[in-house]
Amino acid sequence: MSKQQEYVFCVDSDGCAMDTMTYKHQLFFGPLAAQFFEVTNKEAFLKEWDNINLYSRTRGVNRFVGLVMGLEYAGLEGIDALKNWVATTTSLSNASLEQALAQQPSDDLQKALDWSNEVNRQIKSYKGEALAFIGARSGLEKLHELGKVYVVSSANREAVEEEWRDQGLLEYVDDLYCQDRGKKEDVIASLLQDGYSKDHLVMVGDSPGDLAAAEQNQVAFYPILVGKEAASWKALQETFSPAFVAGQVTKEGLESLKETFWKHLD
Helix, strand or coil, rough: CCCCCCEEEEEEECCCCCCCCCHHHHHHHHHHHHHHHHCCCCHHHHHHHHHHHHCCCCCCCCCCHHHHHHHHCCCCCCCHHHHHHHHHHCCCCHHHHHHHHHHCCHHHHHHHHHHHHHHHHHHCCCCCCCCCCCHHHHHHHHHHHCCEEEEEECCCCHHHHHHHHHHCCCCCCCCEEHHCCCCCCHHHHHHHHCCHHHHHHEECCHHHHHHHHHCCCCCCCEEECCHHHHHHHHHHHHHHHHHCCCCCCCCHHHHHHHHHHHHHHH
């Protein structure tokens, strides 16, 4: 079968297949940001942090973008170099941040890197279980029967690989495209350049960033709704994916899914 004929399911990890997003933000990302940047009104900051990263239209935003949004909310001064790097970098990753620091050392960039490294370290040493959402495993098994499955995530590759292996999900995955391989929209664009058809590719995700990556490449989007993950995976497995492969998903159907997604985040 040629790439043009194959179906491709790009699946996000945190908050989509893995129930890891909430605890990572509430235990590590938010509190450590408050600590490293010496935020004074910590309680208000952490509440806004959760709102930015979990419970609004900016859910699932890249960690550094979320960091800038949180620090701006806290009224923090002296983060111009960080804001500039976030706005201009081609890769929102630790490696890119290290390069920026080597070229132009600055206190805020250093704090951001230290924060990000410490977040990775603490998540790695976290002893709680990182579990897949109910229905994700059987859903991925079905997707893998129907086509290629690629993890497309802005998370740290090591963490994703470990979590998916631990939950027995990796056997249904053809490749991992994580933080180290660029932005989601660029990953999808590269898959299309490789020869996969726009009409045969769908992005499965829980955040507006996943939808934006799909829209920028004019491919389908299937939402995993926060708080309704099990039902979303069930419908993906039993209804949406067979219909998609059979060419029975209409533009109106995709628009309806999008509307449901936005309403759910408002």
